[in-house]
Amino acid sequence: MTTTILRVSDLKTSFNVKRSGRKYRVNAVDGVSLSLVAGEVLGIVGESGCGKTTVGRSIVRLVQPDSGAIEFKDTDVLSARGQTLREMRLNLRMVFQDPYASLNPRRSIGDSVAEAGDINKVFTSRAERAARIAETLTAVGLEPSFATRYPHELSGGQRQRAGIARAILPAPAVIIADEPVSALDVSVQAQVLNLMMDLREQLGLSMLFISHDIGVIGQISDRVAVMYMGRVVEMSGARSILDRAAHPYTRALMAAVPRPDPSQRIAGAIETGEPPSQFNRPAGCAYAARCPLVSERCRAEVPQLRPIGADDKVVACHNL
Amino acid sequence: MSRDGITMWLTPFLARPIALIGLCVLLAMVIAAAFAPWLAPYDPYAIHPVSRLMPPDAVHWFGTDQFGRDTLSRAIYSARMALLIGAGVVLFALITGIPIGVFSALFPRLGHVLMRMVDVLMAFPSLLLALGLIVILGPSVANSIIAIGAGYMTTTTRIIYGLALRLRAETYVEASRSMGSGTGWLVVKHILPNLISPLLVQASFVFAFAQLGAASLDFLGLGAPPDIPSWGNMLAESRTFITRAPWLLFFPGMMIVLTAFSLNLVGDALRDRLDPRFRDVFSGEG
Amino acid sequence: MLSVRDLTVSIGSDAAPVDIVSGVSFDIGKGEILGLVGESGCGKSMTSLAVMGLLPQPGPRIRGGRIELVGADVTTLQPWQRVEAGHGRIAMIFQEPMTSLNPVRRIGDQIAEAVRVHDGLSGAAAWTRARELLEQVRIPDAALQLSAYPHQLSGGQRQRIMIAIALACRPQVLIADEPTTALDVTIQIQILGLLRDLCNRLDMSILFITHDMGVIAQLADRVAVMYGGRIVETADVATLFGEPRHHYTRGLMDCMPVRNLGARRLPTIAGQAPRPGTIRTGCVFAPRCVAAQDVCRTATPPRLALGEGHEALCAFPLDAGRPS
Structure with missing residues (x-):
């Protein structure tokens, strides 16, 4: 009943960064394993620098991982060539965060939306191309006439719809959505989230939904992976993360979400520390310095994901 | 281009009268270059020993030179040379600059080496570089274009390199790459279209500086052959008469200044139009 | 401490002005945090810049209304004139602290400079005061951090530095324009906590501007909701979240994912925010409002007083007592 459509195994990606004249090697992703079941939405939540975006970019081959494997339907993504690679490209598609930067200002919306098809020579005729563009624009709630418009004529929400249209023509198997609603106003954000939920059902999409916003993640995801400093620290069903967060970091994250409930107001100073520098990673658990449960073992040994409790929850913590 | 497009491009000129004058x-x-034979009152080559070094009057508006040739007619014909040199230099700078700049940005390994070589060329003052090249190539119109163009090729390449580096990191370029686009696609669909506007600005400045470069080469006798009317040649020939017939230097000199100045005004206006900080103001958005 | 009456900020020519802020009024009491909430383009940032006397030149200008700071009319005064006249004790922090800090100067120097300007202290005294300020904003190892450069600090610490610089003038009013929007939530909550703490300890008033209803609920004492250049609803925070009366306020709360976890669809507000000047008659929210009647599109809606300090700019407000 459940077939894994995308599998990421022990992915490691690092970058060279120059700071104050010195070169550092930053491990943006440090051994992440995920699997995406056909038809599900897996949310990846975490704060800036946790490596969630790099995971997404590795899957669409925008960055070259150091090690690890990415498989799409049992085919290795990283070594794909020729026809296989083309199939990957069309099946693994990305939606980007910034609706202003992700559309070329000099290309019409229609050209942008049809880009994957054009690159991979999917359309057999101009008429077919035009028809597919119109159909896709309609599917994302834009008038077909938008095809001849340019990005600067569109609002942020409309642009993001165009960005989504670009990712579903021709329809892929998996969408990697990297903070697709973070740059939008709340009222528009809800419209775009609804659209993504509708498309997922209509097209039977699987989705890797990357966001820093636990509210958005909780809304759209079936399962959630929480990342901290390049590693997954907790993964389980969305409800279980929201209601029964286990890892101390997940709990801190949940507690910090500003809820629209004035009965839980901030009374005074709250000091919960900051993540360690990426240039100077601690030896053991990266959360140790901020963790209320910290023990000696945490500073020496990196905790591995292990099952805890019910609902397929896995947590990387020594002290649970 | 649509009607809206034309209005959009004209707005910066309308908003700024002095730029309109430049235009x-x-x-x-x-017009002078295109219709010189009809506009010029006399044959620019016709020698009239009788009326040598005549000051400006109703017959010869700009006076005559030491051979009795009409200065106004020669000045009008000179516009042809000015346009030829300007267009030639711009073309040379773009034809060399675009491939080198874009290539260097997309292939950083080799690009780094290429750009260092451009930097070395940049270290020479442009006139010195032009003189050196003319000495090697020999004086002619075509060689003037190459010699002056070499100096502006470097700055143009630098600008294109910088822009292409920035464009390469744009999200829409990444989006395109994630869908499997190759280098050719990126260059044609994403990089070149976004280079057009800044290059238009750069071209107007190069055009202006080419006028000064060409005038300098002509003045030194290393540019166009002396019998061809050009503002630089006119200056060179008449410099010995500076006290007796100052108008011979005044009119061509004025033409050079006016042309370079106008091009700079137009370049400024274009840059303001294309600078994103001002774009919304001009198109009435935001 | 701060009183704004009928503030109207316009762009465009005098003959055909376009109001980007129109008829905005609010008061902030001593030690109170007023949350000004709205989506992008609603005029909340323009309001704050007008209050600071920092409207960009040339461009928007104050066309009407009155701004009073601690009882003195400062509507037309430039910031330096306010300082000279002794009304200068208002400070502002912004969304992106990095752009407000000089990247090549040490943190200590930048704070000490602010101290010099406002307290006339110099040398070691200014440096000591700078350290006090850093301790006040709860930066660990304050003495050590004084000699750090901005790029060596995290986003959260930089925002603390900006708050320290703002505190150098011992402000009676602090304007915070989306100060936590660029920060991660676990850092955001610490900055919010710090602001609440400073407000309590220093009896400072804060005008807190944000797009995030969640942040407003956690921090503000009173709330003003802005839409299309107008304040459409004001109330104390418990009333606003308990019994929102304006349809926009209600819509804004309803479409928050955090209130709808697990729902198949999120409630939305149809359409998008209007551009300034596009709606000239009737209620600015009418085109998107579920309860709009014909009269909403033609007549300016009344400002209804609905309870103590609770006002809504609406002809057909939501029922009171309907739980949100």
């Missing part, structure tokens, strides 16, 4: 001067220059 008009340039237009006048193009």
Whole structure:
């Protein structure tokens, strides 16, 4: 009943960064394993620098991982060539965060939306191309006439719809959505989230939904992976993360979400520390310095994901 | 281009009268070059020993030179040389600059080496570089274009390199790459279209500086052959008469200044138009 | 401490002005945090810049209304004139602290400079005061951090530095324009906590501007909701979240994912925010409002007083007592 459509195994990606004249090697992703079941939405939540975006970019081959494997339907993504690679490209598609930067200002919306098809020579005729563009624009709630418009004529929400249209023509198997609603106003954000939920059902999409916003993640995801400093620290069903967060970091994250409930107001100073520098990673658990449960073992040994409790929850913590 | 497009491009000129004047001067220059045989009152080559070094009057508006040739007619014909040199230099700078700049940005390994070589060329003052090249190539119109163009090729390449580096990191370029686009696609669909506007600005400045470069080469006798009317040649020939017939230097000198100045005004206006900080103001958005 | 009456900020020519802020009024009491909430383009940032006397030149200008700071009319005064006249004790922090800090100067120097300007202290005294300020904003190892450069600090610490610089003038009013929007939530909550703490300890008033209803609920004492250049609803925070009366306020709360976890669809507000000047008659929210009647599109809606300090700019407000 459940077939894994995308599998990421022990992915490691690092970058060279120059700071104050010195070169550092930053491990943006440090051994992440995920699997995406056909038809599900897996949310990846975490704060800036946790490596969630790099995971997404590795899957669409925008960055070259150091090690690890990415498989799409049992085919290795990283070594794909020729026809296989083309199939990957069309099946693994990305939606980007910034609706202003992700559309070329000099290309019409229609050209942008049809880009994957054009690159991979999917359309057999101009008429077919035009028809597919119109159909896709309609599917994302834009008038077909938008095809001849340019990005600067569109609002942020409309642009993001165009960005989504670009990712579903021709329809892929998996969408990697990297903070697709973070740059939008709340009222528009809800419209775009609804659209993504509708498309997922209509097209039977699987989705890797990357966001820093636990509210958005909780809304759209079936399962959630929480990342901290390049590693997954907790993964389980969305409800279980929201209601029964286990890892101390997940709990801190949940507690910090500003809820629209004035009965839980901030009374005074709250000091919960900051993540360690990426240039100077601690030896053991990266959360140790901020963790209320910290023990000696945490500073020496990196905790591995292990099952805890019910609902397929896995947590990387020594002290649970 | 649609009607809206034309209005959009004209707005910066309308909003700034002095830039409009610059545009008009340039237009006048193009008309002068195109219709020189009809506009010029006399044959620019016709020698009249009787009426040598005549001051400006109703017959010869700009006076005559030491051979009795009409200065106004020669000045009008000179616009042809000015346009030829300007267009030639711009073309040379773009044809060399675009491939080198874009290539260097997309292939950083080799690009780094290429750009260092451009930097070395940049270290030479442009006139010195032009003189050196003319010495090697020999004086002619075509060689003037190459010699002056070499100096502006470097700055143009630098600008293109910088822009292409920035464009390469744009999200829409990444989006395109994630869908499997190759280098050719990126260059044609994403990089070149976004280079057009800044290059238009750069071209107007190069065009202006080419006028000064060409005038300098002509003045030194290393540019166009002396019998061809050009503002630089006119200056060179008449410099010995500076006290007796100052108008011989005044009119061609004025033409050079006016042309370079107008081009700079137009370049400024274009840059303001294309600078994103001002774009919304001009198109009435935001 | 701060009183704004009928503030109207316009762009465009005098003959055909376009109001980007129109008829905005609010008061902030001593030690109170007023949350000004709205989506992008609603005029909340323009309001704050007008209050600071920092409207960009040339461009928007104050066309009407009155701004009073601690009882003195400062509507037309430039910031330096306010300082000279002794009304200068208002400070502002912004969304992106990095752009407000000089990247090549040490943190200590930048704070000490602010101290010099406002307290006339110099040398070691200014440096000591700078350290006090850093301790006040709860930066660990304050003495050590004084000699750090901005790029060596995290986003959260930089925002603390900006708050320290703002505190150098011992402000009676602090304007915070989306100060936590660029920060991660676990850092955001610490900055919010710090602001609440400073407000309590220093009896400072804060005008807190944000797009995030969640942040407003956690921090503000009173709330003003802005839409299309107008304040459409004001109330104390418990009333606003308990019984929102304006349809926009209600819509804004309803479409928050955090209130709808697990729902198949999120409630939305149809359409998008209007551009300034596009709606000239009737209620600015009418085109998107579920309860709009014909009269909403033609007549300016009344400002209804609905309870103590609770006002809504609406002809057909939501029922009171309907739980949100």
